[in-house]
Amino acid sequence: MRVACGNKVFELAQRDPRVAYIGSDLDPPIVKRMKAEMPGRAWMEGVSEQHVVGMAAGLAMEGFIPYVHTIATFITRRCYEQVAVDLCMHNLPVRLIGNGGGLVYAPLGPTHLAIEDIAIMRALPNMTIVAVCDAEEMKRFMDQTPDWPGPIYIRLAKGYTDPVISRPELGFTIGKAIVMREAAGRDRVLLVSTGVGTTRALAAATDLAAEGIECTVMHMHTVKPLDVEALLHHAATARLVVTVEEHTVVGGLGSAVLEALVEHLPGAMPPVKRLGIPDVFAHKYGSQDQLMEIYGLQPPAIAQTVRDGLQRRRAA
Amino acid sequence: MANDVARTARGEARLDERSIALRRLVVRTLDGGKRGHVGSSLSPLEIMRVLYDDVLRFRADDPAWEGRDRCILSKGHGCIAQYVMLAEKGFFPHAVLDTFCRRDSILGGHPEAGKVPGVEASTGALGHGLPIGVGRAMALRIKRSDARVFVVTGDGEINEGSVWEAAMSASKHRLSNLTVMVDYNKIQSAGTTKEILDLEPLVDKWRAFGFGVAEVDGHDVAALREVLGRLPLESDKPSAIICHTVKGKGIGFAENDPSWHHKSTIDAKLIDELYQALGAA
DSSP: OHHHHHHHHHHHHHHOTTEEEEEESOOHHHHHHHHHHSTTSEEEEOSOHHHHHHHHHHHHHTTOEEEEEEEHHHHHTTTHHIIIIIIIITTOOOEEEEETBBTTTGGGOGGGOBSSHHHHHHTSTTOEEEOOSSHHHHHHHHTTSTTOOSOEEEEOOOSSOOOOOOOGGGOOOTTOOEEEEOOOSSSOEEEEEOTTHHHHHHHHHHHHHHTTOOEEEEEOOEEESOOHHHHHHHHTTOSEEEEEEEEESSSSHHHHHHHHHHHHSTTOOOOEEEEEEOSSOOOOOSOHHHHHHHTTOSHHHHHHHHHHHHHHHHHO | OHHHHHHHTTOOOOOOHHHHHHHHHHHHHHHHHTOBOHHHHHTTHHHHHHIIIIIOOOOTTOTTOTTSOEEEESSGGGHHHHHHHHHHTTSSOGGGGGGTTOTTOSOOSSOOTTTSTTOOSOOOSTTOHHHHHHHHHHHHHHTTOOOOEEEEEETGGGGSHHHHHHHHHHHHTTOTTEEEEEEEOSEETTEEHHHHHOOOSHHHHHHHTTOEEEEEETTOHHHHHHHHTTOSSSTTSOEEEEEEOOTTTTOGGGTTOGGGSOBSOOOHHHHHHHHHHTOOO
């Protein structure tokens, strides 16, 4: 996904003179390539995220579309005020590429885990937040980025090993959810997921279908602006809604879904269960998959959450 | 060097008629809002005056004109100094100054781009102007524009690490089209810069960060013109001009008094006293 994203920036820069790239002491290959083929449009800046975001704002004020790339925690937390004031307040077309969103940097410990990035970016007016599910979807998404107004936070999942689950025939539009699997029958459950959470949600839905539990899987790649219309369409008739995100349960996709349902389905809300990282800093290392297992974000735990939710519904 | 510092460090240049008239406009603006950053708007007034009177290229009737020089007031709390000059240059009528900080005004307590014609960036949060200035200077160079970028910072403001991150980048990229002007009045919000966070040796710092550096009395209009007339100070380097100023300059009882950094209530009596301190019109 990371490679696909970098390659796409290069490709976009080739056909659009407004596109520029700024790294913050990370990922030199694309900078080298761009420096060689498009001199003056790519820079490797130092470990200076506050400056880098301000510099990107300055470039955008002059008509450029800078893609800024560094580790997700540092491009969100370290320079939050620059993101808020320089990018969001001025509503500038800067694209923040956060490498290793979620639990990707598991072995490096909690300083490197971006588990609240979606929450804090979501609180900023004008910000768009996109977490695609695989490298192929990344390509379709990136093609739309040059002409999207305002800043975008692009959350990258793990670099090389994500399986491809997206399907070109389902298309991709920023801000429009993709129904990856549509349930048939009566016991309809709605799984709403983002990023590589969708991979897990889809696998859980397959397992549940074998047991006769039908789930619709809605891939909410754009967490902001949330596709409320699609959400309501499917949630209104669901017996259970489960949100799945590789992110704290505080303020992310689950919160956004709940806010929309509370506002738009008063008195008719289906039961909702949010799956995510609890309100803690991770206390284990290992791998992204292992931490996702610990926090109940792998397919068996998602499936069990659905079974339990339906059980409670029947009991009630 | 030591003698130069002694000569310039007190910001003791006498104010001429135009500088007094501009200060009356500052007081008029304060009267409009019944509040404002008093001392912080008076120390950079000659810096802004010389920039707009003698240095910057702009078109008041076309604030987004591509050929303009970009002037970013990074110490956004000193915005009255910029508002006054923008009014003087015809970006908006003087009467707009009377609406300062009012509900529907375009002039807030910190300047906003897109709202105030001639304001290039929304500032107020400190340490943002120089990184933005670096990006703009780089963009102008790519566009092969001869327009220049000027960033006016406060002295307390350059406590912020982002300023020095940007300074390193500016010299790395050899941005000779970028000039930083430090309004060095030596008093920040809570006290003197010496006691809060000493900036000295300030000239050496900017030089060490790769800038061509000059020092001037920031109230000496002729000296400001002279130094701004020989930019860049060194070829292939960004420029830093340390402007020795006096907080509250021109209002005797407010000069060098940290309590005049900002006033949240300014009544009619105080406005009278401010006008009186400036002498009869």
